[in-house]
Amino acid sequence: MKQPSFRARACAVAWGLLIAGGISANTDGMLDTTLNPSLGAFPFYGVPGLVDYAIDYGGTAPTTNDDYASVVLALPDGRIVVAGRVWSSGSPVSSHVGVVERFMPDGSIDTTFGTAGRVEIGAPGSVDLYISSIAQQGDKLLVAAAYRLTSAPATAYALLTRLDNDGNFDADLMGGSTDPFPSEGFNKVITDSAGNIYLTGYFDHPQGRRLDVIFAGPNAGAGNVYSFNFVIGSGTGDGVIGNDLVLRHMPGQSCGDGCVIPAHDELLVVGTAYMGAYGDGLPNHDCVVAAFRRNPLVDMDFHVDAAFNGGQPLVVDFPAGGTTEGDNICLAAAPRIGSGVVIAGANQFISTLGGGSPGLASTYALAEVDESGAVTRQDAFAFFQEPAMPGIFNAIFALAREPGGKLVVAGSAGSSNALRAPSDAGVIRFNADYSRDATFGNDGAGLAILSLDGQGSMATGQREWATSLARDNHGRILLAGTRSYDIASSGDYDWLIARLDNADDVIFRDGFDNAIP
Numbered sequence: 213m214k215q216p217s218f219r220a221r222a223c224a225v226a227w228g229l230l231i232a233g234g235i236s237a238n239t240d241g242m243l244d245t246t247l248n249p250s251l252g253a254f255p256f257y258g259v260p261g262l263v264d265y266a267i268d269y270g271g272t273a274p275t276t277n278d279d280y281a282s283v284v285l286a287l288p289d290g291r292i293v294v295a296g297r298v299w300s301s302g303s304p305v306s307s308h309v310g311v312v313e314r315f316m317p318d319g320s321i322d323t324t325f326g327t328a329g330r331v332e333i334g335a336p337g338s339v340d341l342y343i344s345s346i347a348q349q350g351d352k353l354l355v356a357a358a359y360r361l362t363s364a365p366a367t368a369y370a371l372l373t374r375l376d377n378d379g380n381f382d383a384d385l386m387g388g389s390t391d392p393f394p395s396e397g398f399n400k401v402i403t404d405s406a407g408n409i410y411l412t413g414y415f416d417h418p419q420g421r422r423l424d425v426i427f428a429g430p431n432a433g434a435g436n437v438y439s440f441n442f443v444i445g446s447g448t449g450d451g452v453i454g455n456d457l458v459l460r461h462m463p464g465q466s467c468g469d470g471c472v473i474p475a476h477d478e479l480l481v482v483g484t485a486y487m488g489a490y491g492d493g494l495p496n497h498d499c500v501v502a503a504f505r506r507n508p509l510v511d512m513d514f515h516v517d518a519a520f521n522g523g524q525p526l527v528v529d530f531p532a533g534g535t536t537e538g539d540n541i542c543l544a545a546a547p548r549i550g551s552g553v554v555i556a557g558a559n560q561f562i563s564t565l566g567g568g569s570p571g572l573a574s575t576y577a578l579a580e581v582d583e584s585g586a587v588t589r590q591d592a593f594a595f596f597q598e599p600a601m602p603g604i605f606n607a608i609f610a611l612a613r614e615p616g617g618k619l620v621v622a623g624s625a626g627s628s629n630a631l632r633a634p635s636d637a638g639v640i641r642f643n644a645d646y647s648r649d650a651t652f653g654n655d656g657a658g659l660a661i662l663s664l665d666g667q668g669s670m671a672t673g674q675r676e677w678a679t680s681l682a683r684d685n686h687g688r689i690l691l692a693g694t695r696s697y698d699i700a701s702s703g704d705y706d707w708l709i710a711r712l713d714n715a716d717d718v719i720f721r722d723g724f725d726n727a728i729p
Contacts, residue, residue, distance in 0.1 A: 240713060240714060241652035241654065241660040241689075241713065242712065242713050243261025243262055244711040244713045245260035246317075246318060247318065247319040247709075248318060249263060249315075249318060255267070256319075261710060262664065262708065263710075265279075265313075265706060266279060266707070269298050269299065277704045277706065278705050279297075279298045279705050279706050280297050280705055280707075281294050281708065282295060282297070282679055282680060283295050283343070283680040284680045285348060285353075286683060286685065287348070290685055290686075291316060292690060293312065293313070293315075294313050294692045295310065295313070295343045296310075296694075297341065297342050298311050300336040301336060305337055307334075307337060307340040308334070308340050308342060309332055310333035310334050310341045310355070310357055311330060312330070312331040312333070312355060313325075314379070325379040334359060337362060338361070339360065339361055340361075340362055341359035343355060343356070344356055344398060345401045346401070347401045347409075349407050352375060352376055352382055353376075354374055354403065355372070355375065356399070356413075358370055367395060369394055370396035370413060371384070371388055372384070372385045372387060372401065396413060396416070396424060397413045397414050397453075399413040399455050399456075400412050400454070400456050402459060407429075408428065408511065409426075409427075409432050411426040412455070414453040417451075420450075420451040422441040422451055423441060423483055423500065423525070424454060425454060425479075427514050429511075438513075440516065445498075451485070451486055453483050453485075454481050454502075455542065455544070456543065458479070458482075458545045458546065458553050460478050460547055461475070461476075461477050462475060462551055474508070476506060477506035478506075479514060480501060480503050480545065481504075482500070482501055482544070482545040482553065483499070483500045483542060484498070484499060484500060484541050485498055487527075494539060494561075496537065496539060498529045498530075498540050499529075499541075500525050501581050502516075502526075503516070503585070504516060504517055505517045505519075520584060521584070526581060528579055528581070528587060528590070530579070531559070537562070538560065538592075539560040540558070540560075541558045541560070542577070543607075543609050544608055544611040549644060551582060552580065552581050555579050555581065556576065556578045556579075557576075557608055557609075558577055560573070561600075565600070566602060569602070570602065571603055572605075573601060573603065574605045574607060575600050576592065577591070577608070578591045589646065595638040595640065596625060596627045598628065601628055604627065604628060607677070609623040609624070609677065610623065610678065610679060611681075614714075616644075618641055618643055619644075622637065622639045622681045622693075623638060623677060625638025635677060636662060636663040637662040637663070638661055638678070639662065639712065640653075640659050640660075642658065662678070662708075664708070676693065676696075676708060678691045678692070678710075679692065679693045679694065680693070684711070687714045689712040690710070690711050692707065693707075693710075694706070695707075
């Protein structure tokens with residue numbers, strides 16, 4: 213059976229069997245049962261701490277319930293924002309519509325937001341729209357999306373819109389009907405403490421897809437936008453795409469013999485570049501990191517960082533799981549301790565393990581890149597720390613650095629265990645030295661497995677994956693993702709929303725880090 217691509221496996225989270233024995237004293241990484249809306253009634257069901265949420269606008273088979281959650285945002289007051297796409301019937305055709313939903317801290321719908329807790333972006337039948345990212349800008353909400361007209365010409369467009377605290381449309385800041393950004397798509401938006409906006413995505417150039425990076429002031433108006441794009445990789449159809457951003461303030465420091473590195477802001481952009489194809493036809497993608505420095509005298513004056521990899525984007529090729537070829541997709545980024553960035557995603561390759569015919573498998577991919585562009589660490593492992601056999605897929609979709617230095621990753625956890633196949637959502641917490649934090653999760657090895665297999669009178673063999681994570685005002689871990697519970701027909705997807713307890717119980721944190729309070 214064909215597996216969804218890593219880009220299409222947009223999101224899902226789930227809680228597995230409550231493994232008996234030895235976990236009662238370990239609440240770190242376990243489901244937070246206070247996330248507990250009224251279950252058993254549409255649209256919620258699940259278990260306390262993990263809920264399946266169906267938008268269900270309908271559509272034609274097999275996509276009768278095609279709901280993907282792409283991003284979760286924790287608000288300072290404890291409320292939760294989740295956004296994604298849903299399949300909706302429309303005229304002349306059915307298409308995806310963007311949905312932003314706000315929930316109360318207990319997981320119930322916040323009916324004061326939008327219309328009964330929901331804001332729709334896009335119109336069924338006119339555009340096919342995918343919300344890719346959300347960020348907080350003061351008490352407002354930025355929503356980044358990519359869409360395509362359902363009528364000719366079927367050009368891709370980028371969109372950045374802003375909602376007020378009540379869910380009303382405040383303004384289309386970039387794209388939309390008034391300021392179209394044709395042949396572009398936004399994948400990630402973040403803000404800083406001044407409300408400035410940073411975006412990454414792609415630009416479809418006639419000579420190939422290019423990485424796009426945009427710096428804009430709080431209102432992103434005309435004359436208030438500065439952008440770069442890079443030619444990386446090969447192939448006119450695929451090219452390169454930006455998926456995540458990390459913005460950091462780096463203090464000045466001595467570098468010896470009277471040398472001084474001045475204080476600066478650094479913006480690191482992480483994405484994926486198409487490098488061609490292998491002889492057997494397997495695509496060859498590699499991860500890409502581009503670096504920028506801010507002029508300390510001019511707020512939005514960024515330039516390519518000449519001290520990072522000689523002023524060029526860095527290409528990172530992960531080891532290929534014992535083969536000579538691997539397809540690397542980098543989807544997430546987090547600050548590296550000290551300087552630089554941690555990048556993560558999936559390393560897909562041809563596996564010959566298990567004694568059967570060779571087939572595709574993947575491990576998660578994780579690397580450190582310092583401020584000079586040097587790769588200081590590079591790993592490719594499975595979530596369950598077992599060999600990746602054909603048909604077993606692992607991928608990291610989200611990263612977060614905790615205040616104490618620990619690193620949390622979330623994504624899809626594949627296993628040969630029949631009770632867990634074909635995949636569950638997995639969350640791993642690493643110590644600062646990248647050893648697994650054994651105080652976290654339910655398997656004694658820093659791993660929390662989330663699955664709703666068998667819940668809701670559904671068949672076994674369901675697929676879940678986590679695509680976004682955030683830390684709330686108590687340090688708890690929020691996750692959003694997607695659950696497929698009808699694999700046979702390749703349809704029926706719901707949003708999954710989970711919250712995990714965390715030992716780092718912060719009462720309140722000032723400010724924002726990558727738009728996560």
